[in-house]
Amino acid sequence: MEFNKLSSLVSLFTEPGTQLEHYLFISGILFTLGLINCLLRNNAVGILIGIELILNSAILNFMAFWHFLPQGSDASPSGPLAAIFIIVLVACESAVALAMLLNLNFKSGTIEVDRANKMKN
């Protein structure tokens, strides 16, 4: 097992140009922070913020893998198209989440997920 790629992460400070690993590393950090956000927040809006971070890291992965495609591969803009469709889904998800939050707040008087544990009545 070789760890020669650690030098590639460091190469941001030594060589010109960014590489795929840099984007993947940042994307991994964003995913982890979003996961911590989802698991530790009691507020439902905080969980929504965590989901936004996770989805952003997913889009960043799509774009980075598309941008650093090997030579001679397909030239269609598949990465940006995947990003567009994920962004559409994120917009839908936020709208529905806001509607559900307002409904939950109207029905149970709180959006703390520990206490709002009934679905109907």
Next chain:
Amino acid sequence: MEILGENICFIIITAFILGGAFLATFLKDITSAAFSLFFTLFGIAGYYILLNSDFIAVTQVMVYVGGVLILIIFGILLTNRDFNHNPNTRLKKISVYLTSLVLFSIVLWPIITSKKLADNIKGDRYALALTSDIGEALTTDWIFNFILAGIVLLLILIASAFLIRRNDSSNGI
């Protein structure tokens, strides 16, 4: 040893993104967390410019910063916050951090050990997406997905309006 402007831009944008994400995760106040998410979303739009895709950067700013973040702030302002909730126990915090660390290691492992990745990234053809390319692809090869996205958006619009209605008279559907 020379450093391009691209590297400097990447480092500055990364500082914005990670600072915003850390603040959004570890700030107690939910309003401050939502406002610090602003820096993260704007920084990711900067990444998309570095990745040669201006259209996605503009879309990110318009949809995320102009739409989703405003929706989140509306969600904070329209719901009542009570501050006497029970905080997380120490056991829950430790288990969450351990789980996240394990998952981050799993994500990081292929990045630092894969050799195939190293061969691929040395190619000097970097992909470029013009807005006309994206429009052409959306109306030819990806037309089914495009129409499906439109239908999903319409359904979500109707569903949100249905969810949010005041059900005072108890003759709901």
